[in-house]
Ligand SMILES: Nc1nc2c(ncn2[C@@H]2O[C@H](COP(=O)(O)OP(=O)(O)O)[C@@H](O)[C@H]2O)c(=O)[nH]1
C-alpha cells in the first residue's frame with residue numbers, strides 16, 4: 110500500500126450493485142478484490158492506486174453498490190458518506206466514475222441523474238458492453254452523452270477492454286484546471302423526484318439506445334428450470350447434495366497424497382533428528398498437529414470451488430428467491446439468505462455481508478445465527494470424525510453414507526439457524542411480520558475461469574497462512590503442555606499422564622464428562638477456542654505424544670480406537686453449535702459496535718453446544734452405542 | 736395471458752379516485768395489484784400506492800424503494816416466476832431487468 114498523497118486525484122467508483130465496479134477497480138489498479146454476480150459483494154470501501162496515461166497518480170476508491178445516495182443500509186451509507194465527503198478526515202472525491210451495466214441502463218441512468226446534483230466532475234462508464242453488443246443493444250454514445258450532459262465511455266472490465274480510453278478520458282477531465290466546483294446540491298430525493306428522474310432516464314434511453322426485441326433468452330430458459338416451484342427446489346437440494354458428496358469424493362486422492370507426504374516426512378525426521386525433545390516437537394507438534402489440519406485443504410478448496418462457481422454464475426440471488434418464504438417464516442430478512450450462504454465458506458465474510466440488511470434488528474438476528482451455518486473450518490472436524498466412525502458404504506445404491514451424514518450435519522446447522530432466529534423474533538423482538546424484500550435477479554454469466562482460480566488460490570494461501578500462524582502457535586502450546594513436566598525416572602505410566610495437559614484436562618473433565626468428553630478432548634478444546642480446526646490438530650498432538658514412538662499413526666485411527674461412538678457423536682453435536690472461533694467473535698463485536706452482542710452470541714451458542722452434546726451422548730448410550 | 740385471482744379486497748385505487756364515474760363500463764381497464772396477479776401476467780404499471788407502514792419502514796420509504804428499482808408508472812411488467820411456497824415471492828421482469836419481491840410489497844403496484 111502506498112501512502113495517499115494530496116496531489117493524487119481521488120476518484121470514487123459509484124453505481125448500482127452488480128454493474129462491475131469491483132471488476133473495473135481490479136482492472137484499473139491490478140488489485141484482486143472479490144467480484145461475483147450478485148448484489149452485495151462489496152460492503153466496504155477499498156482503496157487502490159493507478160497511473161493515468163499522462164503519469165498522474167490516482168487514488169481510486171471502490172464502493173458498495175447503491176441505488177441512490179439515501180443510504181438505506183449500512184453498505185449504502187458507506188457509499189453515500191464517501192461521495193458526499195461526510196467522513197471526518199476526508200474531502201469529497203475529486204471525480205466520480207459512474208459505472209453502469211450497459212444491459213441494464215434504466216436504473217443506472219436514474220442514479221446518474223441523481224448524482225449530477227453532487228456537482229462533481231463525472232464520467233459514465235458503460236460496462237459489460239460485450240454482453241450488450243452480443244445481445245444487439247445499440248447505444249449511440251455521443252447522443253447519450255449529449256442528452257445526459259456527462260461524458261460516456263464503454264468498457265469490458267473483466268477483459269480489461271476499454272481501459273486505455275478510460276484513462277485518457279480521466280486525464281482530459283481531471284486534468285482541466287479546476288473551475289470552481291459548486292458545492293453539492295444533493296438532497297434526499299422524494300418519491301416525486303425519483304419519478305421525474307426515472308422519466309428523464311427513460312427519455313434519454315429512448316433517444317440514444319435501441320434495444321433488441323427479445324431479452325436474454327438464455328437466462329429465461331435456465332430460470333424456467335432453476336426457479337420452477339418444483340424443479341427449482343429439487344435442483345437446489347441436488348446441488349447442495351452433490352457439493353457435499355464432492356467434498357468427500359473429489360478431494361480424497363489428493364488428501365491421500367498429502368497424508369503420504371506427511372508420513373514420509375515424519376519417517377524422514379526420525380532418521381535425521383536425534384531422539385529427544387526436538388524430534389518429538391517436529392513429529393508430534395508440527396507433523397501430527399499442523400499436518401492433520403493441512404490434509405483438509407483439498408476438501409475446503411472443493412467446497413469453495415462450488416461456492417465461487419455458483420456466485421459467479423448468478424445463482425445466489427435465485428437461491429434467495431427460492432428460500433424466501435422459509436426464511437421469512439423464521440422471521441429472517443429476505444436479504445439474509447446471501448450472508449448466510451456465504452457463511453458456509455466462513456462466518457466472517459457472512460457477518461460482513463449483513464451490511465446489506467437495512468433493518469437493525471434483522472441485521473442483528475442474522476449476525477447472531479450466521480456462525481451456526483457450517484463453515485469450512487468445521488470440515489476438518491466433521492470429516493475426521495465421520496471418516497473414523499462412519500463406514501464408507503453406499504446407501505440406496507448410489508449415495509455415500511459418509512456424504513449423507515455430512516449433509517445431515519449441514520442440515521442441522523441450517524435448521525438451528527432458522528430456529529434461533531424464530532425464537533429471537535417471536536420472543537425477544539416480539540415481531541411477527543417480516544420486512545420488505547426486493548432483490549434484483551441478475552442475468553446468468555459464465556463464470557470467469559481466471560477469477561475463480563484466483564479466488565481459490567487466495568483461499569488456499571489464507572488457509573496455509575492460518576495453519577502456519579494460529580494453528581502452529583496453538584500446536585506449540587499444546588505440545589508444550591503435553592510434554593512437560595517430564596515423567597519421574599522409573600515411572601511406568603505413559604509420560605503424558607504426568608504432563609500439564611493431563612492435569613488441566615482432568616481438571617476440566619468433570620464439567621464435560623456428562624457429555625461424554627474425555628480429558629484429551631477437554632484439553633484440546635482450550636486452544637480450540639482460537640479456531641475450530643485447532644481442536645483436530647490438538648487431538649493429533651495429544652494422541653501422538655500419548656501413543657509414543659510406535660504410534661506415528663494418523664489421528665483418525667487413534668480416535669477410532671479410543672472413543673466410543675457415543676462420544677464421537679456428542680463431539681459432532683458440540684461442533685455444530687460451539688462458538689469456537691475467536692475471529693468470528695471479534696467481527697461480531699466490530700460489526701455490532703460493542704461487546705454485548707458478542708457475549709450474547711457466545712453464551713447462547715455455548716449453551717446450545719452443551720445441551721446438544723448432552724442429549725446426543727445420552728441418546729446414543731441409551732441406544733447401546735457406548 | 737392474464738390470470739387474476741378474484742380480488743374482493745381491492746377497493747380504492749388511484750384510478751378509482753381519478754375516474755369517479757359510477758359506471759364501470761366507461762372506465763379504462765381497472766387497475767389491479769400486481770400482488771394478486773399470476774404467473775405469466777403482462778401489463779403496465781398504472782400507479783404505486785402503498786397502503787401502510789411496515790415494520791419501521793414507512794409507506795413513503797417502500798414507495799421510494801420500488802421507484803428506485805425502476806418500478807414507475809408506465810413501466811412494462813411481466814411475472815416470470817412464482818416462489819415454491821404459496822406462489823410467493825414473485826420474479827417480475829420490469830422493462831428488461833428481473834426483480835424478486837414478495838406479493839405483499841407487490842400489492843402496492845397497481846397494474847393494468
Ligand atoms: N461479461 C462481462 N461481465 C462482467 C463485466 N464486468 C463485470 N462482469 C461480471 O459482472 C459481475 C459483477 O461484477 P462486480 O465487479 O462484482 O460488480 P459490482 O457489484 O459493481 O462491484 C461479476 O460476475 C463479473 O464477473 C464485463 O465487462 N463483462
Ligand SMILES: [Mg+2]
Pocket residue numbers: 130131132143150151172173174
Ligand atoms: Mg463490488
